[in-house]
Amino acid sequence: LVKRLEKNMSQVSGYEAGQDKAEIKKKYNIEEPIKLASNENPYGPSPEVKDVIADETARVAEYPASKATELREALADFYDLSTEMVFTGNGTDEIIGLLVELFNGEEDEIIYPDPSFAKYKLYIQSKNANGVAVTLDDDLRLDLDRMAEEINKKTGMIFLCDPNNPTGTMQQKSKIREFINAVPDDILVVLDQAYHEYMTSGEYYQGLDELAERPNLLILRTFSKAYGLAGLRVGYGLGSAEIIHYLDQIRDTFNCNRIAQRAAIAALRDQQHIQMSRAKNQQEREYLYQELDQAGIDYIKSEANFLLIAAPGDSREAAARLESKGIIVKPGAPLGVPGMLRVTVGSRTENEILIEKLQELH
Numbered sequence: 001l002v003k004r005l006e007k008n009m010s011q012v013s014g015y016e017a018g019q020d021k022a023e024i025k026k027k028y029n030i031e032e033p034i035k036l037a038s039n040e041n042p043y044g045p046s047p048e049v050k051d052v053i054a055d056e057t058a059r060v061a062e063y064p065a066s067k068a069t070e071l072r073e074a075l076a077d078f079y080d081l082s083t084e085m086v087f088t089g090n091g092t093d094e095i096i097g098l099l100v101e102l103f104n105g106e107e108d109e110i111i112y113p114d115p116s117f118a119k120y121k122l123y124i125q126s127k128n129a130n131g132v133a134v135t136l137d138d139d140l141r142l143d144l145d146r147m148a149e150e151i152n153k154k155t156g157m158i159f160l161c162d163p164n165n166p167t168g169t170m171q172q173k174s175k176i177r178e179f180i181n182a183v184p185d186d187i188l189v190v191l192d193q194a195y196h197e198y199m200t201s202g203e204y205y206q207g208l209d210e211l212a213e214r215p216n217l218l219i220l221r222t223f224s225k226a227y228g229l230a231g232l233r234v235g236y237g238l239g240s241a242e243i244i245h246y247l248d249q250i251r252d253t254f255n256c257n258r259i260a261q262r263a264a265i266a267a268l269r270d271q272q273h274i275q276m277s278r279a280k281n282q283q284e285r286e287y288l289y290q291e292l293d294q295a296g297i298d299y300i301k302s303e304a305n306f307l308l309i310a311a312p313g314d315s316r317e318a319a320a321r322l323e324s325k326g327i328i329v330k331p332g333a334p335l336g337v338p339g340m341l342r343v344t345v346g347s348r349t350e351n352e353i354l355i356e357k358l359q360e361l362h
């Protein structure tokens with residue numbers, strides 16, 4: 001059996017899941033580890049979410065609404081789109097997997113950036129799709145010219161990630177727009193904007209205005225980051241009803257749980273919380289830049305709520321040493337950025353401790 005599995009899975013390079021707080025707590029006997037590894041919101045979700053969660057727990061014996069209609073309606077309202085243009089999933093992770101399933105025929109190719117969000121490559125491998133990886137440009141941004149060069153008759157889908165994870169870099173608005181407009185309309189362009197709510201630059205491409213004219217564009221956003229609901233798993237896609245129809249055909253029947261649906265609606269209503277989270281993230285990112293400059297530690301400027309910081313030597317070793325000091329970050333090596341650590345921008349207290357522990361390593 002093991003031999004069989006090894007053979008069937010030989011094309012899958014695998015995903016290195018990070019350590020969670022409970023593991024580190026136990027391993028090093030640390031009271032309260034600080035996790036800066038998954039780009040979560042250090043301020044949590046909107047306070048409005050707590051009450052609806054408590055209320056919804058009374059109903060967990062009942063299956064959730066299969067289509068998450070109220071949540072889709074709330075999102076449609078929020079974005080001024082029709083409900084048919086909204087898809088909800090068990091995190092954008094699930095949606096990325098479903099999208100790959102739509103294009104895993106022998107004759108299909110999927111173009112994706114690399115390094116980028118690891119799940120594009122992983123799902124392409126595990127679902128037996130044909131992937132075409134395109135490296136980033138010299139400034140670590142999406143190399144749209146090279147992606148365009150890879151387009152051929154087989155191309156079924158293109159993943160774009162903006163800002164890109166793990167680099168935190170953003171591509172210019174005009175370049176993304178130009179690229180999307182030039183892609184033949186029988187190719188699906190998926191624009192993953194997991195960090196959308198954190199964006200402040202006028203050069204950031206929002207994409208929504210183009211949706212009406214570009215039915216081959218799907219935008220992915222999530223409640224896991226600025227909305228602070230990573231633990232509930234809600235992501236969504238905005239795009240043409242035809243694409244969403246096919247995603248609905250193949251998703252799990254109850255892919256968005258009850259509590260998640262209610263909490264996401266409540267979170268969406270509290271835009272003040274998003275503004276606060278965005279402002280604090282910007283302020284704390286600046287604080288980190290300043291402290292890293294002072295400590296003489298290299299880093300890459302980011303548009304998102306995480307940044308790449310130079311590791312002293314091997315990134316896995318550095319991450320392990322930080323873990324033993326109670327700080328969980330992502331080593332860059334498995335993310336395709338060796339020698340770096342991907343670190344979430346935390347609260348001021350978390351950031352102060354991070355800087356202190358980083359200095360001990362260097």
Ligand code: PMP
Nearest residue numbers: 091092093117165194222224235
């Ligand atoms: N896309 C990107 C670029 C991400 O960074 C992440 C989270 N790490 C996801 C998608 C998946 O997010 P979720 O499944 O929590 O919505």
